[in-house]
Amino acid sequence: MSRTARLTVGIVGAGVSGCYAAQMLSRTFPDAEVTLIERLPVPYGLLRYGVAADHQGTKGVQQQFDRLFARGKVRFAGGLTLGQDFSLAQLQQWFDVVILATGLAADRRLDVPGEDLPGVIGSGRLTRALNSHPDESSNWPVVAPEVAVVGAGNVALDIARLLARHPGEWQGSDMDSRVLAAIAPVPVKTLHLIVRGKPNEVRWDAAMLRELAGLARVRLTLDAATGGLAPASAREILGLGAIPASAEETAGLPPLDIRLYFNTQVERVLGAKAVSGLRLRMADQRLQDIGLGSVVTAIGFAAAQPEADWAQAGARASPGVYRTGWLRTGPQGAIARQRALAQELADEVAQEWASGRLTAGRPGAAALPAAWDYQAWLEIDAAERASAEPGRIRRKCASVEEMLGWVPG
Ligand SMILES: Cc1cc2nc3c(=O)[nH]c(=O)nc-3n(C[C@H](O)[C@H](O)[C@H](O)COP(=O)(O)OP(=O)(O)OC[C@H]3O[C@@H](n4cnc5c(N)ncnc54)[C@H](O)[C@@H]3O)c2cc1C
Numbered sequence: 001m002s003r004t005a006r007l008t009v010g011i012v013g014a015g016v017s018g019c020y021a022a023q024m025l026s027r028t029f030p031d032a033e034v035t036l037i038e039r040l041p042v043p044y045g046l047l048r049y050g051v052a053a054d055h056q057g058t059k060g061v062q063q064q065f066d067r068l069f070a071r072g073k074v075r076f077a078g079g080l081t082l083g084q085d086f087s088l089a090q091l092q093q094w095f096d097v098v099i100l101a102t103g104l105a106a107d108r109r110l111d112v113p114g115e116d117l118p119g120v121i122g123s124g125r126l127t128r129a130l131n132s133h134p135d136e137s138s139n140w141p142v143v144a145p146e147v148a149v150v151g152a153g154n155v156a157l158d159i160a161r162l163l164a165r166h167p168g169e170w171q172g173s174d175m176d177s178r179v180l181a182a183i184a185p186v187p188v189k190t191l192h193l194i195v196r197g198k199p200n201e202v203r204w205d206a207a208m209l210r211e212l213a214g215l216a217r218v219r220l221t222l223d224a225a226t227g228g229l230a231p232a233s234a235r236e237i238l239g240l241g242a243i244p245a246s247a248e249e250t251a252g253l254p255p256l257d258i259r260l261y262f263n264t265q266v267e268r269v270l271g272a273k274a275v276s277g278l279r280l281r282m283a284d285q286r287l288q289d290i291g292l293g294s295v296v297t298a299i300g301f302a303a304a305q306p307e308a309d310w311a312q313a314g315a316r317a318s319p320g321v322y323r324t325g326w327l328r329t330g331p332q333g334a335i336a337r338q339r340a341l342a343q344e345l346a347d348e349v350a351q352e353w354a355s356g357r358l359t360a361g362r363p364g365a366a367a368l369p370a371a372w373d374y375q376a377w378l379e380i381d382a383a384e385r386a387s388a389e390p391g392r393i394r395r396k397c398a399s400v401e402e403m404l405g406w407v408p409g
Contacts, residue, residue, distance in 0.1 A: 007032040007353070008364030010095035012082045014038035015045020016335050017325025018101035019065040020342035022074045025097075028346040029353075034074045035095075035365040039081040040134065041372040041403050042380055043069075045103055047335070048396075049133045050124075052158045053175035054165065056393065061335060069374040077371035079400075085369055088321070094367035096360050097320055097349055104326045106304035110150065110297050114269030119144070123155050123298035129183055130162055132176055132396035134403070143184045144293025148192040148278055150266055151298030153203040154334075156193065159296055161212045163188045164256050169215065174394045187217075190257045192290060194264050194280065199234045206239030213240055217253060223261040234262070269295055301331035320358055322349065376407045 007029050011018045014036040026034045036043065044062055051058050068074045082088065082102065091098045107122025109115060121141040129136040143163060149156050163184055167177070195202060213220045220240070222231045235241055263283035270277035270289060277291045324345050325338055333341070352358050383406035384394040397403040 005361040007097065007358075007360045008095045008362050009034045009097040009099065010037055010091055010364070010368075011035065011099040011101055012037045012091070013045065013101035013103060013325070013327075014043035014076060014078070015101060015103050015325065016047050016061075017103070017327075017338040017341060018045070018099070019043065019068070020339045021099050021101055021324050021345055023064070023068055024342040024346035025099075025349065026068065026073045028350050033364045035077055035368070036074060037077045037080050037082070037368065037371070039079070039084075041078040041400060041407075042377050043076055043078065049128050049131045051335075052127075052162060053131065053173040054162070054170065055158075056172060056174070058335070069377075075365055076374040076377060077365060077368055078376065079372045080369060092318070092320060094362055095320075095364055096358060096362045097322070099345070100321065100323045100327055101325045102327055104301040104303050104331050106302045107297060108300040108302050108331075110266055110269075110299065112266055112268050114271060114275075117269055117271045117275050118273070119271065119275030119293060120269055120295045120297065123149075123151065123159055123296055124301055126159060126183075126296055127155065130175070130179065132179055132398045134398065134400045137398040140179065140182045142182070142294075143188060143296070144275075145186045145189045146292040147188055147190070147294040147296060148194055148290070148292055149296045149298055150194045152195040152197060152201070153298065153300075154205060154208050156296075156298035157204050157208040157212055159298060160191055160193060160258060161208075161215065163191065164212065164215045164218050164258070166215075166217050166253050171391045172393060174388070174392055174396060176392075176395050176398070177389060179398070187253050188256055189254050190259070190292070192278075192292065193258055193260045194266060194278075195260070195262050196265055197262065199237045199262055202238070209238055209240065212258070215256075217256045218258055219255050220258045220260060223259055223264070266295075301326065303327070319352075372404075372407065376404075379407050382406075 009025050009032050011021050011034065018036055022034050022036050025032060042048065044065065047059055047062055069076055080086065105124060107124045125136060126141055129140050149159050212218060222234055261280070265281045266278055267281050267287065268279040269275055270279055275293060275295055277289050278295060280288050280290065282288050322345055324341050328341065380397060380403045384396055387395045389395060
């Protein structure tokens with residue numbers, strides 16, 4: 001391999017961290033050939049399939065990534081899966097620099113008895129379904145009118161909010177009302193939000209809780225057990241001071257009671273053939289059973305196999321192979337963190353290149369199997385926008401077949 005040939009960079013995973021890595025590497029190595037390899041025919045990972053449908057402002061970063069492809073700085077190779085269409089060893093033969101950015105897709109488990117009963121739904125699965133991810137389209141989870149959401153992060157609040165909105169509160173979003181109606185066929189009436197720690201230990205942003213509490217249908221109450229705090233002080237700590245605790249009857253839909261519990265642990269999921277309740281250990285150590293039909297776990301994400309194996313791969317173990325995004329850090333960090341990580345990664349690759357440990361000359365994208373390109377994504381994107389319901393900005397294709405149906409043969 002030579003030191004003068006053009007560097008070829010293959011990034012696996014065209015999600016948030018992969019796109020930022022492509023941006024930073026193409027800046028650091030302006031002559032390099034950079035390819036984003038993605039298992040779906042469409043890019044952007046959790047930006048498209050995790051970030052909530054009603055937070056379109058957050059998805060605006062997509063325009064930066066679109067420009068990378070549109071200016072020809074970076075290629076897109078969709079419909080290729082690492083571990084299925086090619087191996088890591090093959091990638092290392094094809095690209096001078098390999099970056100693994102496949103994220104973490106598995107829901108972390110509660111590890112309590114009854115967790116495998118039908119009716120327990122991981123937040124990753126539920127948010128993918130609400131976002132019309134093709135992996136979930138044939139088997140949508142159904143959320144019962146009495147539900148618990150377990151978790152103290154923004155994803156738990158995203159789920160509560162998406163279940164709380166009434167039909168008039170989806171303007172400007174890309175929520176597919178048919179999908180929503182299949183997932184929540186009856187409006188949720190009671191939502192128990194169960195937090196293990198104290199009010200000052202939550203990981204969610206106070207603004208997210210205020211947004212939830214401010215929705216027309218929501219009546220948010222704090223369970224008496226607020227970690228030794230009077231409910232009024234807990235409301236202050238949570239940033240809820242000025243938000244009224246009562247909801248109106250909206251468009252004929254019932255108010256949604258959100259009961260917020262702190263210092264509370266799930267001991268067991270109750271039920272014979274499906275979920276019928278939760279046994280909770282309350283702050284004062286007493287056990288309390290609550291009846292409900294669904295439990296959504298929002299306690300983080302983990303590596304599924306074979307990601308667990310790739311997670312081990314890194315520059316030190318395998319020259320020229322790097323990780324970024326959640327595969328590198330675990331499921332911490334929002335979109336802005338992925339940008340910072342990408343800059344660190346580009347600096348690390350530049351140092352390796354300067355030290356002579358990397359060589360150029362591998363064939364790059366030309367060695368990959370046939371893939372869907374950026375033009376195919378533009379066709380799918382245009383079709384999705386054109387088929388949006390009134391007041392919505394797009395209707396996402398819910399299957400790979402439907403996506404590819406929009407791409408001219
Ligand atoms: C439900 C949810 C909501 C969120 N909302 C926000 C928010 O509002 N604001 C915010 O700042 N952050 C939010 N985040 C966090 C943010 O999404 C993450 O910081 C970021 O997406 C992590 O990027 P990543 O590239 O590691 O993973 P991902 O974005 O998941 O990208 C991984 C990509 O790899 C692809 N892939 C996986 N396996 C393979 C394979 N074998 N071969 C080829 N490709 C593969 C996947 O299809 C995917 O496109 C949210 C996260 C979740 C889970």
